[in-house]
Amino acid sequence: MSASLGKFTSALMAASQENTVALAALNFDFSLYKVEAPKEYQALGSCLSDERRILAEGGSQHLTARKLGAVFRTRLPAVPHLLRAFAASSPLRNVFAQKVGIDGTSIWAAATSGTEALCAQLLACMLARFWAADEATSIWAEILEARKIELSERGGNFDIPELAAMQTTVSRDQLADWDASARAWLRTADAVNLKQQSQLRLIIENLNVEVNQRRNTYESVMEVWFESMKVVDKLVAGVPQSVHNGAVLVGLSA
Structure with a gap:
């Protein structure tokens, strides 16, 4: 009897712990989670308009960024050099020096x-480079569902x-805004680096290199x-x- 009671108690405690974690996940507010931007990105934040900065730090764009990051987090490779270079690159400085208030949300x-x-966000740039807006949004929706599965x-x-990311959704409108x-x-960065981007595009268009052979979108x-x-x-x-x-050519072009 005592052994059975012990097993029942253990099972009850395990179920209680699972429910606690599940409830915590449901109550997790993505809008409240904000980290200090890396120092390489600080100049970008100071150049945004007040409206875009508020949207980026606590609005729908922030929610989308948090959810996408959480969903894919455990599959992502560590790419610290790329992320630092992306922020510190000359296009970033030049764009905001010339066109304060552009969309860097x-x-x-x-x-x-x-x-x-x-x-x-880098994936968003890649999809935006090679697909029309409706198609890119549909790809986002498809890969999100596949990742949740x-x-x-x-x-x-x-x-x-x-x-929390698994239990919440990113609407098509949010993905379209993203x-x-x-x-x-991309449009602004291309305009700032028009010559370099044109040269790269010519090189890519003249190369007959297959991206990959996978038929599954995800x-x-x-x-x-x-x-x-x-x-x-x-x-x-x-x-x-x-x-x-x-x-790699897809990545470089974006």
Whole structure:
């Protein structure tokens, strides 16, 4: 009898702990979670308009950045050199020196949401580069659903932000806004570096290199996203690379 009671008590405690974690995840407010932006990104934040800064730090763009970062966090590679170079690059300084008030909302939202969100912003730039707005938004929606399924089948322990991200949704309108901000940033950055970008595009268009052979949208996007970030990160760090697919070209162009 005592042994059975002990098993029952243990099961009850385990269930209680699971419910506590689940409730904590449901109550986790993504809008309250903000990190200090890396120092390389501070100049960007100071150049944003008040409206865009508020939207990026606590509005819908911030929510989107936090959710995307949390959903993909455990699959992302570490790319510190790339993220520092992206912030400290001459386009970033030049853009805001010439056009104060342009749309850098998604970048600042990501910078104040963690490195995972910055990686998600880089993916937004890649999708915006090669797909029309409606198509890019649809790809975002598809890979988010696929990632949630992947997480649900993974098993094991989840932290609270990850659980919260799995249980919440990112609406199509939010994804469209996220894409629009990245798209606006690309247009401005291209205008500032018109000559270099035109040269790169000519090189890419004259190369017959396949990006990858995957037919599944989710796995194809994940492979291009991760491989391009890893290769560019090593290039920035001065590590020679031998590239055999077009993923890195996708990353460089964005």
